[in-house]
Amino acid sequence: MSTTWSYRDSAWTDGHDLAGYNVEATDGSIGKVDKASDEVSASYIVVDTGPWIFGKKRLIPAGALTRVDHEDKNVYVGMTKEQIKSAPDYDEASWNDESRTRQDDYYGSYTDW
Numbered sequence: 001m002s003t004t005w006s007y008r009d010s011a012w013t014d015g016h017d018l019a020g021y022n023v024e025a026t027d028g029s030i031g032k033v034d035k036a037s038d039e040v041s042a043s044y045i046v047v048d049t050g051p052w053i054f055g056k057k058r059l060i061p062a063g064a065l066t067r068v069d070h071e072d073k074n075v076y077v078g079m080t081k082e083q084i085k086s087a088p089d090y091d092e093a094s095w096n097d098e099s100r101t102r103q104d105d106y107y108g109s110y111t112d113w
C-alpha cells in the first residue's frame with residue numbers, strides 16, 4: 001500500500017488544524033498551509049506559495065511531510081522548492097479524478113521522503 005497520501009504520524013492532525021502553519025521545504029520556506037485534509041489514504045495539504053511562484057497553490061501529499069512542529073506552527077516536507085514549484089497547479093474549483101491522477105503521477109516518483 002502506498003503511503004503517499006497518508007500522514008506518517010496520525011497525531012500530527014489529531015485535534016490540530018494545520019491551516020496557517022508555515023511550510024518548510026528541504027531548502028527553505030515555501031509558504032503557508034491554506035488547507036489540510038485528513039481523509040483516509042487521500043490526505044494532503046494545500047500550500048499558498050504567495051509571491052514565491054506568483055501566488056500559485058500547490059497540493060502536497062501527506063506522505064511528503066517529514067515533521068510537524070505544533071509549538072512553532074511549522075510543517076516540514078521532504079522535497080526541495082524546485083520539486084514543489086514543478087508540481088502540477090492546484091485549483092480547488094476544478095479538482096476532479098483527472099487532476100488527482102496528475103498529482104498521483106507527479107508525486108508517485110518521490111518515494112524517498
